[in-house]
Amino acid sequence: MSARQRRLLVALTVGCAALVASCGKSDGGSSAGAAPQPEPGATAVGDVPLGDVAGAAQSTLATQFPNPYANDPQAVQQGHDLFIKMNCAGCHGYDAKGGMGPNLTDGYWRYGGVPASIFNSIYQGRPQGMPAWNPALPPQDIWKLVAYIQSLGGSYPAGQYQAWLQGDKQGDNVPAEVAASLLPDQAASTPEPKGGTANAPSVPPQADIAPAPGTGK
Amino acid sequence: MDTCIKIIERASPLLLRRSLAGAFALLLCQPMVAGAQLSGASTPPRAELGTGTAPPSPDMTIPEPGMKAPAAAIDSPEPPLNNAHANFAPNDPPGEWRRQARDYANTRYSPLDQITAANVAKLRVAWSFSDGTPNGHEAAPLVVGDTMYIVTPFPNLAYALDLSKAGAPIKWSYDPSPTPLAIGKACCDTVNRGSVYADGKLIYNLLDDHTIAIDVKTGKEVWRTKMGDVTTGMTMTMAPFVVGDKVYVGNSGGELGVWGWLAALDVKTGKELWRAHSSGTDKDVMIGADFKPFYSWMKGKDLGKMTWPAGMWKTGAGSVWGWVSFDPETNTIYYGTSNPGPRVPSQRPGYNLWTSAVFARDATTGMAKWAYQFTPHDQWDYDGINEDLLLDLTFDGKPRKVLVHFDRNAFAYTIDRTTGEVLSAEPFAYQNWSHGIDLKTGMPKVVAEAQPKPNVKVNNVCPPDIGGKDWQPSAFSPRTGLVYAGIFNICMDVTDHPQSYIPGTPYDGMEMTRHAAPGGNWGEFMAWDPVAGKKAWSIKEQFMTMSGTLATGGDVVFYGTVDGWFRAVDARSGKVLWSQKLSSGIIGQPMTYLGPDKRQYVAVYSGVGGAAMVSASEPGFPPRGGVLYVFSIDGESPHSAAGMLTTEGAVPAVRSERGMGGKP
């Protein structure tokens, strides 16, 4: 072939190779090797307390452990799949509205409503019959379950540990006197009023506390 | 009857006074009713097969406002509709209630007749007792002598109330401290179906697989027997059944893949004497040379293993969470087994013996005499655990000893209890899973479209998993010859998801939504003629009728609804004579007793929960509760009078302490 044709052929080959190389591996399966963000070690997540901390200091650990699969629709779908296949639906209902186990779509979380706390509840188990899923499920799978539960609308965002602890809900009015009495991290977790405040820390967008329509059966 | 009265009342302008018209109406119309019943003229039409068999049911008898109850005379009662009769052994004193079913035959019939159809409308609350637990209250209290014994849902507290003193003070109470782990393993609320009084002990099951006996005088634990491992998902909710020196207990956990069994314990020591499983080899199931099932598919060796895919019998369920009956003439106990596990049938081809079945066993040795499987290869969770009411009646002109059983699969079975032969099987509730039971083979004729398929939504299968009737027990009145029961009118849309077996988690896979069947009513209270094989009358209820039934010698039957109405019904006509709204829904078993003042009381728990929660999103579904209501005529009792009454001799009681930093 001519030199021009040869050059065209080389360019085509190189272009195709580049295209193929740029295809990311699909995050198939119940757990792929690569999670979107670096994973926290499970023991560190386990340090998130179950309630409040003795003394004046309040815990901000939960803020350090957002769900690495947050906002990943594929992870939510895989979490839903696991929810059925690991028999979670048998206790919590196929619509996650409860049965043998509690309702996972409402805003009441006895053992914590932020992703790190929900992760710990699944990982460690809880009294009254919630089995521990470690080591049966690897941490990636548990985070995917958490992603599914978060998609149901009842949980608290990762930065809102204090809001869960204090029973605060979106739309709470916070009088100035109360706001003045809160510690900085308690104030930081107070659900933002509409419009936000200038020195509010950046927390992930708030999930709806009320169940989202269409997620129930 | 109603039409007759209406016609005459409309013609009343011709008569001088309405009251005369009313009296005239009753005089003219009453014989019509009696005549109709005796001649069987109230034979209702049967709905077409293929669209579901609506069981025979006459017009509703919902009381119309202003209509007074007819004056039923106890002194000259009408004869019963048939010659069905029962053995009321052990013939406990009429004023007492020593076991949940009142007697070995499970009649739940009390001969007390102070409360009659004439005066039952004067029933008022005499006193009440709150036990502090909010879960489903499915039991009846016991009364022995002057003491009432109460066992609560989890945490299974026991109370003894002194009925002879004002305020019914607590004589003793006991906290057995079951593990909270059991809470998450109970499929259908942390209920308890009652206790039994025997050998000076109060014997009942804890949710966490222990059977305990309390000395009734001191309130101290006499023995405690561990029956299973709660981490496998096994719990215990049934009421123990005592005959002589044996306590019969069974397990729960049919939705968690447990291995079902019935065991016999020694009443004095609690030691286990034998245990008969519901699947496995003949040795596991205690089947020997004397086993003579009537139908062919139950004849063979090790069928409890061979009718399952390799190894699946171990998680085959067949738990024994319902009722036990006993025939003293043949020394035989009868009881049923639960659905097979998993609930997804495609995972377990085969008949899945011995689930969804009734067993007849020698009460002493436990060896099986015969068995009959109501729903072979059950695909819809039709447990066989409902009560077996032992009756003697004439069938086809011959006297037979039978058991009457309203199964979850919506068929009312009359079975010869000496051989296991099915004499009749008629639907008592709306069902479309079957074209009927072939009496020659004993097999149901399954409708192909009603069979669930994995990962496919099958709509409108009737009845749903909880059946045409669930564990709520029926009652028999020898005075009418009728069996009374609360039943359901529900269907389900079901999608099956094949499940892994992970011990301690559900081995289930049925995704369901339930809705009312044609008619729109979720519940119905019926009177069933066991000889004729059809309903004599029924009362439709908007909410589920999941309470037990009580029949009395005063020709009144009692039942409660899930939205909290406790009703008294004329045992012959089915007219609702009295209704009282209680604080929560009623799923408990009503009972009646004579107080120390020789007055007849009727008692029932209100406290909704259990499987009634499947209708929890219906408008009007009540909140939970846990209050025992005791009724008497005009509410009279030693616990209320003019002046300052105080409690005498009470002891500090154990408390449930839920949600208050104490027990979970």
Added chain:
Amino acid sequence: MKPMTSSRVAAAAALCGAPLLADAEPAMSYLHTFGPAGDPATRLGWGLAIISIVVVVVITVLLLAAALRRRLPSADPRALAVHRDEGGMPWLYIGVGVSTVVLVGCAVWTMFTVAAVAMPTQTVLTLQVTAAQWWWSVRYESSEPDRIFTIANEIHIPVGRPVRIELASQDVIHSFWIPQLAGKMDVIPGQTNVTWLQADQPGTYRGQCGEYCGAQHAHMAMYVVADTPQDYAIWVRDQLRDAAAPASEAARLGEQAFTAHCAACHAVRGTDAGGILGPDLTHLMSRHTIAAGLLPNTPGNLAAWIADSQALKPGSRMPALALSGRDLSATLTYLQTLH
């Protein structure tokens, strides 16, 4: 080419260390089949290929002959430049006639072939094969329920008897293909397709998913082993048995480790492990390969697979487990007892 017998597979694996088995023999060749489910089609294939080649040769010769034919010079210089030859029609008549006969013959032959490879009315065995990403679950049906059991990826069938295969999918479209035995049959979610196999010679036949089904479609193989009737009966008897209870302390610890880490997804009959998400492992050691034909079943490969399956089969449902060395060796010890 000779089919692979079990001993040859073992020998090949042993000799070659841990290469893919496919390297050792041309197992996926569909040009030579070994059973009536495929033989008529193979014969038809060869027949049509030969006929096509012959036709191509004949036509090429004729074309060349026509193109290179010399023409005689014209005697009269004033004659027309175009001179029609006469007498060419017989070529057409013969050509069309022969073509028609051959084509009709091929069509008829095809009809007979289609009929020949249709499902026989009587089959001795029914298998329910469920395809999942990226492995095969196989349940042996039986009229006696207690002879129903589930295995994965390596199917045994009795030689010389027709076997019915019912195909279901857990997720996407796959295709069931054992080239040396039969053609492909797609596995479509939501419906059950039926095909059949028969192997007339004992041996091992490799199969493959034949419809792209995701990242590891290329590693979704299976093996069909055709046994003599005695061998088959022995194999079934062994498969029906529950897993033996662990005999040594090490195996017992291994069973604990296995149940803790693996039981939620895998089943071993006779233990509490009842997971159905992954292959049934009750008789893992009776299989020649693991990971759906990806690796020979050797301790080293098993260890590598359990330690980091994602490195070997990225995207597969088997998660990368962070097992400690002790747990890993304990689990391996136990798995090696599952014969």
